[in-house]
Amino acid sequence: MVKEIERAGITIVQMANLVSIAKTVGANRIVPTVSIPHPLGDPNLSPADERKMRKYRVGVALQALETGVEEATIFEVKY
Numbered sequence: 001m002v003k004e005i006e007r008a009g010i011t012i013v014q015m016a017n018l019v020s021i022a023k024t025v026g027a028n029r030i031v032p033t034v035s036i037p038h039p040l041g042d043p044n045l046s047p048a049d050e051r052k053m054r055k056y057r058v059g060v061a062l063q064a065l066e067t068g069v070e071e072a073t074i075f076e077v078k079y
Contacts, residue, residue, distance in 0.1 A: 002027045029064040
């Protein structure tokens, strides 16, 4: 699906915890997530810290949208 959306001319970022699978299916911009049940969050964090983490990861995804890539690129996340 990601590859078809890109082929239609729409830039897309795939946020995935299984980065190797995202790469295999042809995603060009990949942002790693935390886990399957909590892709952008961590229920062990305080609500304020979890919000910061979510905002940070969405920010990384937005930066990835602005970045030109020629092949599958995994964007680094700090936490």
